[in-house]
Amino acid sequence: MKTPLKLLLCHHGTAGAKRAETLALELAAPGVTTIVHCLVVPELWAGMQGDDWLNNASTRDAFGDYVENMLENDAKRELAAVEAHCQERGIAYEAVMRYGDPADVVVQVAIETSVELVVIGSPRIKGEEGLRSRMDLEKLVRRLKCLLLIAPHP
Amino acid sequence: MIYTRKSPALLIIGLVMLLWGWLNASGNVDGIQQYFQKSAYSDHMKVKEKFDAEFRVASEMAAAESKPAPDMKMPKSKFDEAKSFQSKMCFIFGGLATLLGLLILMCNKPKEGNFDYYMSIFPGMAFILLIAFVVRWGLDPMFANWGKAAQPTLGWNFASIFNLNYVVLGIVIGIIVVNVFKIPGWAANGVRTARFFLKTGVILLGALYSATELAQLGGLSVIMIGIFVLGSVGVVLFMGKRMGANNSMTAVLSAGMGVCGVSATVAAAPVVNAKAAEIAYTIGTILVWGVGCMFLFPTVGHLLNMGPVQFGAWAGTGILNSAQVAGAALAFDPHGIETLKVAEIFNITRVLFLPIIVLWLAAWYVKHEAGAEKVNLGQVLFAKFPMFVLGFILMFILSSMGAFTPAGHYQGKYFSSEQIKEDKLLKGKETKAIEGELARLKDAEGAKQLQAYFTEKAINVGQRHATPEDAYKGLTDLVANKKMSTREQETLLKAVGKMKGLDAVAASAIDKASKAAYHSSKTISAFRDWLAWLFSFGLIGLGMQITMAALKQAGGKPLIIGGVVGTGKAVGSLIVVLLFVKEFI
Numbered sequence: 001m002k003t004p005l006k007l008l009l010c011h012h013g014t015a016g017a018k019r020a021e022t023l024a025l026e027l028a029a030p031g032v033t034t035i036v037h038c039l040v041v042p043e044l045w046a047g048m049q050g051d052d053w054l055n056n057a058s059t060r061d062a063f064g065d066y067v068e069n070m071l072e073n074d075a076k077r078e079l080a081a082v083e084a085h086c087q088e089r090g091i092a093y094e095a096v097m098r099y100g101d102p103a104d105v106v107v108q109v110a111i112e113t114s115v116e117l118v119v120i121g122s123p124r125i126k127g128e129e130g131l132r133s134r135m136d137l138e139k140l141v142r143r144l145k146c147l148l149l150i151a152p153h154p
Numbered sequence: 155m156i157y158t159r160k161s162p163a164l165l166i167i168g169l170v171m172l173l174w175g176w177l178n179a180s181g182n183v184d185g186i187q188q189y190f191q192k193s194a195y196s197d198h199m200k201v202k203e204k205f206d207a208e209f210r211v212a213s214e215m216a217a218a219e220s221k222p223a224p225d226m227k228m229p230k231s232k233f234d235e236a237k238s239f240q241s242k243m244c245f246i247f248g249g250l251a252t253l254l255g256l257l258i259l260m261c262n263k264p265k266e267g268n269f270d271y272y273m274s275i276f277p278g279m280a281f282i283l284l285i286a287f288v289v290r291w292g293l294d295p296m297f298a299n300w301g302k303a304a305q306p307t308l309g310w311n312f313a314s315i316f317n318l319n320y321v322v323l324g325i326v327i328g329i330i331v332v333n334v335f336k337i338p339g340w341a342a343n344g345v346r347t348a349r350f351f352l353k354t355g356v357i358l359l360g361a362l363y364s365a366t367e368l369a370q371l372g373g374l375s376v377i378m379i380g381i382f383v384l385g386s387v388g389v390v391l392f393m394g395k396r397m398g399a400n401n402s403m404t405a406v407l408s409a410g411m412g413v414c415g416v417s418a419t420v421a422a423a424p425v426v427n428a429k430a431a432e433i434a435y436t437i438g439t440i441l442v443w444g445v446g447c448m449f450l451f452p453t454v455g456h457l458l459n460m461g462p463v464q465f466g467a468w469a470g471t472g473i474l475n476s477a478q479v480a481g482a483a484l485a486f487d488p489h490g491i492e493t494l495k496v497a498e499i500f501n502i503t504r505v506l507f508l509p510i511i512v513l514w515l516a517a518w519y520v521k522h523e524a525g526a527e528k529v530n531l532g533q534v535l536f537a538k539f540p541m542f543v544l545g546f547i548l549m550f551i552l553s554s555m556g557a558f559t560p561a562g563h564y565q566g567k568y569f570s571s572e573q574i575k576e577d578k579l580l581k582g583k584e585t586k587a588i589e590g591e592l593a594r595l596k597d598a599e600g601a602k603q604l605q606a607y608f609t610e611k612a613i614n615v616g617q618r619h620a621t622p623e624d625a626y627k628g629l630t631d632l633v634a635n636k637k638m639s640t641r642e643q644e645t646l647l648k649a650v651g652k653m654k655g656l657d658a659v660a661a662s663a664i665d666k667a668s669k670a671a672y673h674s675s676k677t678i679s680a681f682r683d684w685l686a687w688l689f690s691f692g693l694i695g696l697g698m699q700i701t702m703a704a705l706k707q708a709g710g711k712p713l714i715i716g717g718v719v720g721t722g723k724a725v726g727s728l729i730v731v732l733l734f735v736k737e738f739i
Contacts, residue, residue: 045430047332047701050416050437051444051477053349053692054505056541059421066424067433074430131431132438132706 003029008036008115010106013078014130016121019151021082024119027149030090036113037082038106039075041099042133103139110146117147125153157274158264159340164277165255167284171248174287179241190295191236198233205229240291251280271343278337278344282698285327286320286690293327294320294488317452321484324690325448328697337698348695352480353542355688359498360549361558361681362491368550371463371496374735375503378471382727383507386719387412391518393718399711401523403432405515407439407712411719413511414504415440415475421538422512425529426519438707439716441700444475447724452486454728461611461652462492464731469493470500471727474720477696484689491682494689502543509538558677578670579636584663591660592629595622603655612734613649615642625650632664638671 009024011017028035048067049060079095086093096113098105110118123137124130141148177183188195205228212224230238254276264270301313312318331337337345363371387408394404409422419436422428428436451473455465469482483497516529552558580588594600604622607613613620628643628650638644644667650656651664708716 044703044707047699047704048434048437049420050441050704051696051699052417052420053352053696054414054417054476054540055420058537062424063420067430070430129710131434
């Protein structure tokens with residue numbers, strides 16, 4: 001396979017994302033490839049105050065700030081870890097953090113950054129613990145204009 | 155940031171409301187309304203027939219006396235009143251929406267600030283109100299008609315069994331809107347005001363309790379909630395430890411499972427440093443249980459023939475999420491507020507327990523988690539205290555002092571002859587039906603049935619269990635006086651009136667005599683009507699905040715623990731209610 005000049009790595013810290021990272025690092029060539037790390041904060045968090053109505057506004061604000069800070073810190077930690085791995089290998093690194101539907105965001109970022117290849121992890125096996133926020137593969141495949149590589153389960 | 159979206163949506167909603175108001179006022183939709191308002195229309199036809207007959211007689215008499223035909227006006231029927239109410243609501247709110255919609259479209263560059271923010275809430279509010287109109291005036295009667303139409307084929311009324319009334323339908327439509335169509339950007343801010351309207355509803359509800367009711371229900375709710383909240387929190391803490399769940403997850407889950415669902419999770423999560431995934435699992439699990447229970451509880455309540463106090467106490471204790479408690483209470487009894495009154499006392503008790511439970515969990519977390527920061531107890535108590543409860547208490551005090559209606563109203567019942575109008579006394583046909591039932595209940599089979607009913611429903615007279623003799627005396631007095639004479643007689647016979655197999659005329663006569671003992675004030679009646687609208691509005695808006703993405707997060711250890719505790723709480727509280735809670739307070 002031809003060494004990509006720019007590839008998009010979808011990574012948000014899950015086991016599948018870590019496999020995608022390993023694969024992306026194998027495909028990337030130091031000094032040639034730039035890895036664009038796309039981290040999506042899924043839309044499900046918008047509904048995470050649910051139908052709370054009993055609390056005072058201050059309690060709800062405190063909760064909103066708490067969740068927002070936590071998600072931001074988690075995201076920063078993931079971005080820093082992947083950046084460090086890229087630096088170790090001398091691979092150029094760019095980070096993009098967005099909020100929204102994962103498939104929509106990946107398609108949009110792939111267009112904006114003109115990548116040649118998108119690398120994602122395979123979907124979690126049913127029953128495996130984790131947040132239910134799957135990538136809509138059909139949507140992604142239909143709309144993506146570049147190559148897509150899915151890191152398989154071991 | 156500019157919040158107001160320049161969209162024609164509010165103007166369109168306003169014009170749609172005005173159009174419906176005009177169609178009703180002009181009689182152009184009478185055909186449709188005849189279908190929707192079958193019972194009101196049947197009343198209308200009776201009023202019309204009576205009026206036509208009276209007019210004919212008056213005209214004939216006038217003609218015989220060589221006088222001009224009399225100028226008579228047909229009295230308003232329930233059908234006319236219903237149409238007139240719809241027109242009035244549509245003209246008021248449609249007019250406001252149209253004006254504000256025009257203002258939003260004409261305002262070229264809105265400036266940042268409070269005015270912009272407050273303008274941005276109106277489109278969403280009008281959106282929910284339009285849905286509330288469609289649900290209350292269209293879908294609710296339509297499903298009721300379909301349920302009745304399908305009954306001969308199915309053998310049961312699906313609309314009644316599944317409680318497909320305006321409350322359940324409103325919440326379901328809210329859930330459909332957010333998950334299928336997504337809330338439009340122009341409506342997002344207004345949809346959030348649903349919480350405010352629900353709280354306003356609870357505050358207004360404060361005016362409808364008598365001191366006796368509040369004391370009895372308050373005592374019952376403190377005992378029930380105390381046992382089940384503390385029990386659930388303890389069981390979750392125990393199970394979490396046994397299953398090796400993180401301390402933060404166990405703590406946030408115990409708040410959600412034990413106290414008031416999502417609201418407790420939101421309050422406790424920052425205090426116990428819950429992680430993002432733990433919050434998501436907990437809220438997902440609570441919402442799944444809450445929505446499921448909202449549909450299940452009213453159906454079970456009807457199957458078990460529960461009364462408002464029993465059902466309100468059960469829903470108020472057994473349903474994990476507080477929003478669904480109000481939904482289930484209104485779904486069980488959509489045209490009265492007795493069940494809602496009981497359920498809301500339980501909701502208020504739960505939320506009053508919340509600061510205490512959050513403190514307990516904070517202390518538990520600090521003890522079990524190395525490096526956890528201590529919390530400021532005073533700050534937690536102050537921040538988590540539900541301010542709207544003060545509004546509820548204020549309304550209760552104002553109402554008890556006679557601010558809305560004469561103070562005697564709050565005693566609820568009137569028994570002296572001077573206070574009951576002649577036309578409210580029972581008629582000959584009604585007393586005859588009661589005498590017939592009295593004779594039937596006095597024979598061996600009837601006495602057995604009566605005794606079994608009193609035992610099943612745990613009906614008391616004062617401090618002792620009611621006996622058939624009490625009922626015979628009460629019914630004999632009712633026949634003699636043609637009205638209820640004492641509070642005890644009214645309470646007992648009201649229960650007898652609900653007994654299965656009782657003659658319909660006799661049951662209706664007892665109900666009539668019972669209602670005659672109540673004087674309802676116009677202000678309080680207006681409060682009741684507005685409450686129904688406030689809760690309907692609030693619950694549609696809350697439905698719009700239940701996303702499938704959040705529901706899907708139910709899983710992992712929280713789902714297992716939640717399943718065990720949720721089922722235990724629902725079944726346990728049902729048993730306690732059936733065994734120990736009297737049907738009528």
